[in-house]
Amino acid sequence: MSGAGRRAVVIGAGVAGLATAALLAREGYDVEVVEQQHHVGGRAATWQHEGFTFDLGPSWYLMPEVFDHFFRLCGTSAEDELDLVRLDPAYRVLFEPREGEGGAPAVDVRTGRAHEAFEALEPGSSARLDAYLRSSREAYDLALRHFLYTTFASPRGLVGRDVVRRAPRLARLLGTSLERFVAARFADDRARQVLGYPAVFLGTSPDRAPSLYHLMSHADLEAGVLYPRGGFGAVVDALVRTATAAGVRVRTGTRVTGVATVPERGRRGVRARVVGVDLADGERLAADVVVGAGDLHDLETRILPPELATYPERWWDSRDPGFGTVLVHLGVRGRLPALAHHTLAFTRDWHANFDAIFGAGRRVPDPASFYVCTPSRTDPGVAPDDHETLFLLVPVPADPTIGAGGIAGSGDAAVEAVADAAIATLADWAQVPDLASRVVVRRTVGPADFARDLSSWSGSALGPAHTLRQSAFFRGRNASRRVAGLLYAGGSTVPGIGLPMCLISAELVVKRLRGDTSTGPLPVPARLREVAA
Known part of the structure; x- marks a missing residue:
């Protein structure tokens, strides 16, 4: 279906929302994006403070062919839009030290040379790794x-x-x-x-x-791990450029309170069709197509009335929201050579760690495995001279009652306690005993922040977990069964979690509107192939 002369409203200016808007505009739609926060990016937003630049969410650039394909659909390329750096090592792993060990044993995992790390951990494993x-x-x-x-x-x-x-x-x-x-x-x-x-x-x-x-x-x-110089805010900036160049308008600080519909009959299960969205200030934006690119639970249970929901609250009662997280953003004085750009810190009791997060008696794991991103190891521009920018991600249960974070230790007690424990563990394992005293900027984010700022179901950090019954065709579909013209994009729907998946979800919106049931990427029109080349 051609979008010429038709109007689309996209709810949410995260990666999926901006990408969807860009593609819809190229289909001929008149597109407006509305975002409840006062900035764009969603989970992929950035925070700058005292010369430090922090990614607030995604930090791994994987599946580069997906990014490049999306940009080619927009008449450009990832190479033209981003300054990509290949990381070597792809990441470092710190393992909880055993009794008597000084510091945590570490291995560097290198793209195309993973055998070196695995032979160090399990001699003679190369042939099995090849098969894997x-x-x-x-x-x-x-x-x-x-x-x-x-x-x-x-x-x-x-x-x-x-x-x-x-x-x-x-x-x-x-x-x-x-x-x-x-x-x-x-x-x-x-x-x-x-x-x-x-x-x-x-x-x-x-x-x-x-x-x-x-x-x-x-x-x-x-395939390898890349990094967009400037951080993942550079990816968001590129999406904004491609969208606005196609005529998309982006409105921030604008909360949607409902999808406006009129009754519709004639198709099985369809009860209404969209005519626009209602905003908190009383304004109605007219639309022929509405794309919910935020949290699917919020869209289905808050913005739609129960009789029009494809996924009402009872559907979510038996679903898994995934994990929550405590994020810790640290600006640190001096260098930290024990850390790579990406560092994974693993506790010995792996099962206890995950059982605490996902088991029947959910609680914050102690000790906890966690992830550290130190982009200043690759990109000096994200930190002042002789400083490091650190991003710690500690998985916890998806539970907003754990609390919210804050600046300089002002977050809720449970969130700050998780941050303190992670900093202490990192100081011990990386043998930086004065790490806490070298912190000059500190900011935490907790599950309650995800619930409030991103309307995230249960304060989930990423979205519904990719268990068997929440993957592929078992995952939330990307079109409402009850409301014609209402579609979905983002990590809550197909194909799932992660920036590449969010870009693909934008293509799937276009496929729905075209009636395209193919299983491959959208073809890049010849005129755009020539431009991108």
Whole structure:
């Protein structure tokens, strides 16, 4: 369906919202984006303070082909829009020291040379790693061809020859947890942790993620980890440029209170069609198409009346929101050579850590595994001279009652206690005993901040976890069953969590509107291929 002469409103100016707006504008729609916060970026926003630049959320640039494809659809390229740096090592891993060890044992994982790290952890594992990576690459390619770029509006893509031929293997991968899959191939607990940790990028734990997701090891161990110089705010800036160049208008500080509809009959299940959105100040923005690019739970349970919800509250009662997080942004005086750009810090008792977050008696894990990003190791521009910018992410239960963060220790007690513990652990494992005294800027963010600022379900950090029943066609669909003209984008819907998935979700909105049930990326028009080249 052509967008010429039609008006679209996109709710949310995060990565998915901006990307969707850019593509809709190129389809001919008159597009306006409305964002409740006073800045754009959503989870990918940035915070600048006293010469430090902090990414507030995403910090791993993976699946670069997805970014480049999106930009080519917009008549440009990732190469033209971003200054990308390949990280070496891709990341460093610190393991909780055992009794008598001084500092935490560490390994550097290098793209294309992961065998070095795995041989250090489990001598003789190279052949098994080769087989694991072959399997990972095959699963990755299959997902790109058949499962990521589809709306699942038609079963045709699921019964193609390629999928049917691999059906027995797919069934095994879906029916086996990532943890069991890895454990069957590697004996060393630390090697298992390295290969199991990608489940956290999916909002879950290795024992809850299907082993199909071992495909993510191809992304970091073989394809490589990049970094956009200037931080992930540079990615958001590029999306704003591409959207506004196509005529998109972005309005911040604007909260949507409802989707305006009129009754509609004639299609199975459809009860209404959109005519616009209502804003908190009483204004109504007219629209032929509305795209909810924020949290799907909020959109379905707050903005829509119950009789029009595809996913009412009772649907969410049996779903998994994923994990929450305490984020700690630190500006540190002096250098920290023990840290790489990306550093993972793993506790020995891996299962206790995840059981605390996802188990029946949910609580903040103690001790906790966590992730540290130190972009100033790569990009001196994000910190003053002779200082480091640190971003710590500590997974905790998705529970807003844990509290909110604040500046200079002013957050809620439980949030600040998590931050203090992570700083102390990092100081010990990285052998920087004076780390806390060298902090000159400190800001924390807790689950309550995610719930308030991002309307995130249960204060979830990333979105609904990629468990089996929340992946692929089991995940929330990207079009309302009850309201014609209401579509969804972002991490809550297909294909899922992460910046590449959010860019793909923008393409899936276009596919829905076109009635395109293909399983591959949208073709780049010839005129745009010439421009991008």
